[in-house]
Amino acid sequence: MITRIIATTIVMAVASLPASAEVSKAELESISIPDTLETPIGTLEFFDGVPTDATIDTVYDNLDRMRAVEAYLDNQGAASLFAMRKGNAAIGATSNKVSITEQLLKPESLYLTGNTSTLYALTYLDLKVDGALVVELPPGMLGFLDDAWFRYIENMGLPGPDKGKGGKYLLLPPGYDGEVPEGYFVVKMPTYHNLMFLRGSIAKGLEPAVKNIKSQLKIYPLSKADNPPDTEFVNISGTSYNTLVTRDLSFYEGLNQVVQEEPIDAIGPEVRGTLAAIGIVKGQPFNPDARMQKLLAEAADIGAATARAITYQPRIDGVEIYPDTHSAWTMGYANKNTSFTADGAMNPDARVLFYFNATGVTPAMAMTRAGAGSDYGxxxxxxxxxAFDGSKSYKLHLPPNVPVNNFWAVTIYDTQTRSLLQTSQPFPTLGSQDSRIEKNADGSYELYFAPKAPKGKEGNWLQTLPGKSWFAILRMYGPLEPWINKTWRPSEIELIE
Structure with missing residues (x-):
């Protein structure tokens, strides 16, 4: 009976086709391939649709290169956190040896768009070595935890469960099945290597903020809770070292190390498949041959160029702060979305835009509340x-009554490293906390960017370098309603000579 129904259905379907349902010459051409095909990757040759050996080599080279570019762009977060971890390990910073900017972050340290107005304390946790880890957090902190792919895990301090009062956190490694004692803020970590990023307020001075962290922040394994080892600190202010992602084969070597170190389910099957296609497979050695090394190096070049194109000319919505005028002012998180997803879909360009230029992911960085937190342009x-030309002069006008509850600051960066621009000035920053800055009679400010200070404007000047470009970030600490609703807005940074 079922066979008869199926046969009848097929006959009816065929009968319903138009009488002229013959395959046309145009249709045949659209599903066939000519013997010679000119493409952006070269001339491809076939015998009646069968690719020649040379064509197969060309196409596979292109496929491997494309997948390597995709891996470069999609894993910027993992590569960035690995580079930060590697750089800090080189100066002795480990789980309970915390890097701290006791004299604030200075241009010698290569950090993606770090700022000079906040006290940083960072540590790279290794739960593979330490197991369950205790963090005794001081009061008044602002911080978060990110995993090995630089994805958000949990807030700490003011936006976290301790509400800024401080307290004990217990960080559990993947698959932990031991006892969980009471009295802790418990956080289950999805990866073994994670970033703990803390900021301390310097509103009452830098020295007491440093003392608060160094006297009260403690990090130690739960197994040593009865006799915890001392937590040490490494002052990185003025230290010359590198935490930036590379643009060569070492990018993929570092990414492979992350894959080998972390649980297999730290990333999904789609990402694992892309990485496997270029030779990065958990539990297997990564040994690209000469051909693949060449393709990976080419892919890293293309990937870096693509990330820079996305940075300077993004094609996605939600990047412009003032889209009505197509202003040059942009934001780091497109649509202030820290997950980079919407309606169940990943926005890969938004993810690249952030991870190529910045570090540290938490929803707290994208939630603008009047008078609290911070917001950036x-x-x-x-x-x-x-592009800004370091040999030329520019001006930024900030209208009267800059709407901040705390303070504002403008910092300039090196376009190559996306780190603080290194000039003869100790900090490439100007802001309302600077005693040297002069305010106009109406309460507005004029800031100047040039190789030499305009006469009489030395206190409102940031030095630039001929032969180099730069970019600027305006940070609003405790932004008020006029900034949030955009009734107050900075001028564009305009070329004046």
Missing amino acids: IAYLDANKK
Whole structure:
């Protein structure tokens, strides 16, 4: 009976086709391939649709290179956190040896868009070595935990479960099945290597903020809770070292190390498949041959170029702060979305835009509440959407009554390293906390960016370097309603000569 129904259905379907349902010459051409095909990757040759050996080599080279570019872009977060961890390990910072900016972050340290107005304390946790880890957090902190792919796990301090009062956190490694004692804020960590990023307020001075962290922050394994080892600190202010992602084969070697160290389910099957296609497989050695090494190096070049194109000319919505005028001011998180997803879909360009230029992911960085937290405006380009030229002079006008509850600051960065611009000035920053800055009679400010200070404007000047470009970030600490609703807005950074 079932066979008869199926046969009848097929006959009816065929009968319903138009009488002229013959395959046309155009249709045949659209599903066939000519013997010679000119493409962006070269001339491809076939015998009646069968690729020649040379064509197969060309196409596979292209496929491997494309997948390597995809891996480079999609795993910027993992590569960045690995580079930070590697850089800090080189100066002796480990789980209970915390790097701290006792004299604030200085340009000698290569950190993605770090700022000079906040006290940083960072540590890279290794739960593979330490097991369950206790963190005794001081009061008044602002911080978060990110995993090995630089994905958000949990807030700490003011936005976290301790509400800024401090307390004991217990960080459990993947698959932990031991006893969980009471009295802790318990956080289950999805990866073994994680970043703990803390900021301390310097509103009452830098020295007491440093003392608060160094006297009260403690990190130790739960197994040593009865006799915890001392937590040590490494002052990185003025230390020359590198925490940035590379643009060569070492990018993929570092990514492979992350894959080998972390649980297999730290990333999904789609990402694992892309990595496997270029030779990165958990539990297997990563030994690319000469051909693959060449392709990986080419892919890293293309990937870095693509990340820079996305940075300076993004094609996605939600990046412009003032889209009505197509202003050059942009934001780091497109649509202030820290998960980079919407309606169940990943926005890969938004993810690259952030991870290539910045570090540290927490929803707290994208939630603007009047009078609290912080908000940023980034000017990668000048008023005419041109790259800043370090040999020329520019001006930024901040209208009267800059709407901040705390303070504002403008910092300039090196376009190559996306780190603080290194000039003869100790800090490439100007802001309302600077005693040297002069305010106009109406309460507005004029800031100047040039190789030499305009006469009489030395206190409102940031030095730039001929032969180098730069970009600027305006940070608003405790932004008020006029900033949030955009009734107050900075000028574009305009070329003046």
